[in-house]
Amino acid sequence: MHIDYYPGCTIKASAGQYETSVRAVLATLGIQMKEMEQWNCCGVVHSLASDNLIRHIAPIRVFARLQEQGGSEMLTLCDMCYNTLSQANHLVRQNARQRESINDFIEAEEDYDGEIHVLHLLQILRDRVGYQTIKKHVRRALQGLTVFPYYGCKLLRPGGMGIDDPEAPRVLRDLMHTLGAAVADDPLQTQCCGSYHIVNHDEIVSRRVGKIAARALERGADVIVLSCPLCHFNLDTRQALVDSPLPVLYFTQLMGVAFGLDLDVLGLNQHHIDPLMLLQQRGFVQEEEALV
Amino acid sequence: MIDQPREINIQLMGKDYKVSSGLTIIAAIEYAGYKLVRGAGCRAGFCGACPTLYRRAGSHKLYTALACQTLAEDGMCLVQVPFVPVVRRPYDIEEVAPSANIILQYYPEVAACVSCNTCTRACPQGISVMDYIQTALRGDIEQTALLSFDCISCGICSSRCPADIKHYPVGQLARRIYSKYLLPRSSQLADRLDEMETEQCEVEVETMMHLSTEELRARYEQRSFETVAGRDQKHSAIQKWGTAVDPVDYRDEVEEVAY
Numbered sequence: 001m002h003i004d005y006y007p008g009c010t011i012k013a014s015a016g017q018y019e020t021s022v023r024a025v026l027a028t029l030g031i032q033m034k035e036m037e038q039w040n041c042c043g044v045v046h047s048l049a050s051d052n053l054i055r056h057i058a059p060i061r062v063f064a065r066l067q068e069q070g071g072s073e074m075l076t077l078c079d080m081c082y083n084t085l086s087q088a089n090h091l092v093r094q095n096a097r098q099r100e101s102i103n104d105f106i107e108a109e110e111d112y113d114g115e116i117h118v119l120h121l122l123q124i125l126r127d128r129v130g131y132q133t134i135k136k137h138v139r140r141a142l143q144g145l146t147v148f149p150y151y152g153c154k155l156l157r158p159g160g161m162g163i164d165d166p167e168a169p170r171v172l173r174d175l176m177h178t179l180g181a182a183v184a185d186d187p188l189q190t191q192c193c194g195s196y197h198i199v200n201h202d203e204i205v206s207r208r209v210g211k212i213a214a215r216a217l218e219r220g221a222d223v224i225v226l227s228c229p230l231c232h233f234n235l236d237t238r239q240a241l242v243d244s245p246l247p248v249l250y251f252t253q254l255m256g257v258a259f260g261l262d263l264d265v266l267g268l269n270q271h272h273i274d275p276l277m278l279l280q281q282r283g284f285v286q287e288e289e290a291l292v
Numbered sequence: 293m294i295d296q297p298r299e300i301n302i303q304l305m306g307k308d309y310k311v312s313s314g315l316t317i318i319a320a321i322e323y324a325g326y327k328l329v330r331g332a333g334c335r336a337g338f339c340g341a342c343p344t345l346y347r348r349a350g351s352h353k354l355y356t357a358l359a360c361q362t363l364a365e366d367g368m369c370l371v372q373v374p375f376v377p378v379v380r381r382p383y384d385i386e387e388v389a390p391s392a393n394i395i396l397q398y399y400p401e402v403a404a405c406v407s408c409n410t411c412t413r414a415c416p417q418g419i420s421v422m423d424y425i426q427t428a429l430r431g432d433i434e435q436t437a438l439l440s441f442d443c444i445s446c447g448i449c450s451s452r453c454p455a456d457i458k459h460y461p462v463g464q465l466a467r468r469i470y471s472k473y474l475l476p477r478s479s480q481l482a483d484r485l486d487e488m489e490t491e492q493c494e495v496e497v498e499t500m501m502h503l504s505t506e507e508l509r510a511r512y513e514q515r516s517f518e519t520v521a522g523r524d525q526k527h528s529a530i531q532k533w534g535t536a537v538d539p540v541d542y543r544d545e546v547e548e549v550a551y
Contacts, residue, residue, distance in 0.1 A: 009430035013392040040407040040426040054454070058407035105408070 004071040005033040008081035015229035017267025021252040024265040046087040059088035064108040079154035079228035082120045131178040139260035141180025148221035152231045179258040184219035193234045209238040225251045247275030300366035320364035331372035335360040340444035346370035356414045356448045376447025378458040392431030404455035411449035437470035
């Protein structure tokens with residue numbers, strides 16, 4: 001089976017290891033990703049102003065383009081893209097007048113009426129593939145590894161738009177259990193990392209990341225997993241204040257390790273905080289593999 | 293033959309004129325008695341010096357075009373835009389090695405793009421301007437260079453952009469980085485330059501001087517394109533049309549030379 005894939009700018013610019021690990025993991029599960037032919041930025045942040053329609057043009061144009069290319073479902077990996085696309089989709093489904101204004105402006109060959117479904121990768125894995133199937137592909141169970149799932153905001157909020165319970169999410173926990181890992185839970189899993197304050201108020205991000213990482217350590221975690229490239233950047237680069245920084249991995253990188261996939265496609269060497277040492281010590285990765 | 297009136301009415305900078313039909317906008321302006329010292333250049337659609345802004349009769353829309361490439365229509369209301377003052381930031385080509393953020397470092401305003409597509413609609417060259425701004429935003433230098441390749445720097449896109457992006461210097465920077473760092477080197481070109489240095493090609497030129505038109509044409513048609521190591525496809529500027537036929541009509545040129 002194949003699924004139309006909307007990458008988003010950050011994946012291409014600074015989260016290459018997420019994309020290559022997803023491709024490898026999905027290929028193992030028999031799913032091919034077909035990248036859209038032409039695509040633009042998702043718009044990054046959903047505008048909450050009721051009359052600021054120009055901010056919704058970018059996400060709706062993405063849908064209109066996929067519709068023109070004959071698609072009906074869209075896979076995203078990035079939490080920010082998922083959130084912005086979902087909220088814009090909800091807007092055109094709910095609001096006929098705004099939908100008409102947006103369509104008039106875009107002037108695509110065909111109007112977009114909100115018929116495309118946008119899916120986050122975690123939804124595909126949980127609802128389509130299923131944990132049972134994933135379990136069948138595990139070659140090296142992550143026994144003895146304690147994982148701290150970090151959700152952040154965009155995957156879960158606002159409620160109704162998110163892919164899981166915004167107060168007590170479990171999708172990453174269930175997935176990590178499927179891989180054989182132990183999971184450390186904590187309320188800070190759903191606290192914002194500071195997001196794009198990294199641009200001009202990085203002290204906010206450092207403070208928040210420091211708290212999250214310290215709590216993860218306290219709960220006995222060896223590694224943090226997440227799905228958002230912006231959270232990853234913040235957590236991976238801002239743990240300087242913490243004495244023993246925890247490696248921060250995309251969940252698909254750990255899936256790849258558990259599936260026994262080639263390390264070079266998993267991009268484990270593309271992090272500020274090196275995860276390889278830990279994975280070697282625990283015997284999930286052999287030394288000769290890590291040299292690749 | 294299309295039935296058309298001998299004269300049409302146009303409005304230049306708010307003033308009415310009757311001009312002969314069938315003229316380009318630039319010719320119509322001159323027909324009306326103006327002498328263009330700015331806002332005109334090569335008159336062949338290559339230099340980008342004659343952007344024009346116009347309305348059509350019965351439409352509220354503002355259209356853009358190159359005045360030398362567009363016919364004046366009855367009821368047109370227009371003005372020449374001789375120059376679009378875009379910002380250009382100096383860089384040393386030796387120091388702009390390709391990286392995901394290199395274009396954003398020089399032109400951070402591309403991040404303000406709202407994907408409205410106004411630039412693409414305004415482009416007289418038919419370039420997907422918004423798409424190359426988007427590829428620049430995500431650090432794809434190769435696509436930005438290729439998508440912006442036909443840009444003639446007229447600046448119309450930048451005059452219409454609601455996010456105030458200055459597009460063509462972005463495409464230019466991408467093409468320069470692409471040419472310097474990413475474009476595969478041509479071994480054939482290096483060989484040819486060597487041949488020129490050592491005057492080896494003189495003999496070949498001498499031989500060609502004595503060929504007939506048919507022989508020259510046969511050579512032209514059988515010419516080969518450079519190949520690039522590591523790529524399946526031959527690399528050529530006209531490759532994208534999927535044919536080895538040169539867009540220039542060589543027959544006229546050959547026959548002219550034969551005279």
